[in-house]
Amino acid sequence: MAKRRKVGNPLALAVLAWLVTGPMHPYELGRRLKQSGKDRNIKYNRGSLYMVVEQLRKAGLITEYETVRDTQRPERTVYALTDEGRNELYAWLRELVAEPQHEYPxxxxxxxxxxxxxxxxxxxxxxxxxxxxxxxxxxxxxxxxxxxxxxxxxxxxxxxxxxxxxxxxxxxxxxxxxxxxxxxxxxxxxxxxxxxxx
The missing domain is CATH 1.10.287 (Helix Hairpins)
Incomplete structure (x- = not known):
């Protein structure tokens, strides 16, 4: 039986997976999802991405890593994976790969x-x-x-x-x-x- 996740949105799993490569700003996460074609399998828009990032932060799965200030742009917060987030990523991904789930197409x-x-x-x-x-x-x-x-x-x-x-x-x-x-x-x-x- 599938475990209930703190943040169960597939977009959250993708965010956790990309943050394994290093800290990122949500805009960069969105750009990478689109460039890699992952947006064909995971529905999202800019607003939903920022909402999921905030949910992951509140759940303690990611943390604010730094705030970047650029005179050309508004202040941007960069996020990093926490140890709990890394554990969640691997447990969730292993479950999805190994255990068939009933979907409702x-x-x-x-x-x-x-x-x-x-x-x-x-x-x-x-x-x-x-x-x-x-x-x-x-x-x-x-x-x-x-x-x-x-x-x-x-x-x-x-x-x-x-x-x-x-x-x-x-x-x-x-x-x-x-x-x-x-x-x-x-x-x-x-x-x-x-x-x-x-």
Whole structure:
């Protein structure tokens, strides 16, 4: 069972991980998340990043390291990882890697209610989803190729490899599902059950 975390937002885990490399200002953390492409897996904006940094500070997982004064810019606070923060980072990451968690993707919700749609409409919508999945997979492949050509080590690309594997599995699943929805037995049973309600 997953442990309850002092700050459970995935963005907090990313902040802790980046602070392993050294003290940073939140703006620099955000810049690195974006440059490394981690913003594709972790939703955030500037406000949420600063909020998470403050939550981590209050929880004692990070601390104010120094205040930088620059005549060109306002005063900036640089944060560093505490020993407790380092322990939290490694414990949390180990848990996420080793222990599968039940997630609640929106597509799962749609699938659980799919029978409300007519078989023809559901199959057509799944066809549109297949096209979108194919486009996304092509985009990921292009990004992976660009990164590989740029000599980025494979370990820094694994989340994209994972995304691609999940997309490919979803494409296979959706293809089979669309075919099943067009089977005469399903169409007949759907009309018997829902036919008069649409």
């Amino acid at each position: 929106q597509f799962g919700v749609a699938l659980s209610l799919l029978s409300v749609l007519s078989p023809a409409e559901a199959a057509e919508l799944l066809g549109r989803r297949l096209a979108a999945l194919a486009a996304e997979a092509d985009e990921i492949r292009a990004e992976l190729q660009k990164a590989t050509d740029g000599d980025v080590a494979w370990v820094f690309l694994i989340e994209e490899e994972y995304r691609l594997a999940v997309l490919e599995a979803e494409r296979r699943f959706v293809t089979g599902l669309a075919e099943s929805l067009e089977q005469p037995e399903y169409v007949r049973s759907w009309h018997e059950f829902f036919g008069g309600q649409t």
